[in-house]
Amino acid sequence: MSATAPEGAATRRVYKAYCQRFNVLALYGLSNATNAFIWICFAPIVAQVRERYSVGDFAVNFLSLIFMILYAPGTFLATYVIDRYGLRVCLIVGAALNMVSAWVRYASAFIADPHAAFAVLMLGQALGGIAQPIFTNLPSRIAGDWFPVSERDLATVVGAMTNPLGNAAGSVVPSVIVSVAGDIPSLLLYQGIWSSVLAVAVLLFVKDQPPTPPSAGAELKLKAIEEEDESLELSGSTSLNAGTLAIEGPAEATAFLLDDKIAADVRRVASSSPRAARRHDTSWALHHMLHDYRTLLRNRNYLRLLCAFGIGLGVFNALLTLLAQMLGPCGYGSDTAGIAGGVLLGAGLLGAVVMGVLLEKTKAYVPLLKAGIVLVVGTTIFMLVSLKPGNSAQAIASWGVMGLALIPLLPVSLENAAEATYPIPEDNSAGLLLLVGQLFGIAFIFLLTYLLSINPSADCSSVVSPVAGVIVGSLVIAAGALLTFKKDYRRQRAESLRLQQADGAEGPAAA
DSSP states (O other): OOOOOOTTOOOOOOOOOOTHHHHHHHHHHHHHHHHHHHHHTTGGGHHHHHHHHTOOHHHHHHHHHHHHHTHHHHHHHHHHHHHHHOHHHHHHHHHHHHHHHHHHHHHGGGOSSHHHHHHHHHHHHHHHHHHHHHHHTOHHHHHHHHSOHHHHHHHHHHHHHHHHHHHHHHHHHHHHHOSSGGGHHHHHHHHHHHHHHHHHHHHHHOOSSOSSOSSHHHHHHHHHHTOOOOSSSOOTTEEEETTEEEEEOSSOEEEEEOOHHHHHHHHHHHHTSHHHHTTSOHHHHHHHHHHHHHHHHTOHHHHHHHHHHHHHHHHHHHHHHHHHHHHGGGTOOHHHHHHHHHHHHHHHHHHHHHHHHHHHHHOOHHHHHHHHHHHHHHHHHHHHHTOOTTOHHHHHHHHHHHHHHHTTHHHHHHHHHHHHHTTSOHHHHHHHHHHHHHHHHHHHHHHHHHHTTSTTTTTTOOSSSHHHHHHHHHHHHHHHHHTTOOOOOHHHHHHHHHHHHHHHHHHHHOO
């Protein structure tokens, strides 16, 4: 026999993972990859775009740069939509923007004046740029809301890596489809058809959240959300004493043992979550969105990660955008640039899979992050040294080696941010990281574009060049900031303490 657990005691919770999580992750990932394809697809066909639209290299580069410029307004749009309306509406908006972006770009093919056609093409790119943060900010959020602890890290890796997967496709496929300027409309038509099919699938099959939370961390936030108190000071069935957040549902009482700092944040985040935000007006939702950002910017540990990640992502975006212009002075054409870009991203995806497994097995977020940035500095130096004429095999391989080290840092950084800033919503901590990375990317693209026009960068006569100095120097600064990042696994600690409390209450109840 077994005795009934005492009233108010925490009970063992069995967390269920629903098959629907794979639908959400798959449709999110395909939408993310589609947006990434839209972003980068003109980079490997610069010559054909110049001919079709009668523009120069800078105008073609601006098709990529517009994504970075619009990342800031897109981030605020994404944060507001998910806070106000939830994940489902957020993904529908993103998929719809992808679709409209693709068809507007295709419309440029029917305009006779090349400059007017390019303006329409740029408008389509801008719509895709506004949508980008909707996708890039969400991997940790989807993993946390839908996946159990045993799958959460790998889900974050898979979600985050769909963006470079789209970049990889965008670096290779256009060169296959577009051999002359007249082939560009076909490329744009295929994107329009695909994005339309995907938008319909997102509308039909994406859900906002699972019926029950998949983990203790998700439950902690969801239980607080279910309280119907609109004020920041919860009362009645919710109490907060000595670091214990106790949230009583209609049929059971569940206690979450937390340290005081986390508990105070959970209370505030609960009242500013999507479900609660829908009970309030727009100004209320915006207030809490900005409150989250202010909280993040007061977290010194997070600021170290923000600085390092921003520089690293900025360098990566600049290298991906200017890859053909870096290889060109060494005598390599667009075909070699397309292969190098594909190898970089393909190797990065392979490295991310390995990193995902390591994260799941070890939960060593900070050590893996620090080891990763050291490898990035070393492999980037190898890539720069390999940029020589008549050395195509090594040059291509060096981009792959760099990608193998660099790209896996994206999901590792997102998971470290989620841990160190818990219970701030994962999309907010990730969104700020990515926003700063895009701003750095804009600066690096302008700076490196100029430096590539002067010797020895312009003629590939020496590996010691202004371009190499800026890239290596920036990554060394990023490494210095990241090596001071401190271990602070707040989400894991909250979940562990919650389960320990459940175990302690369950023991005396058993007869």
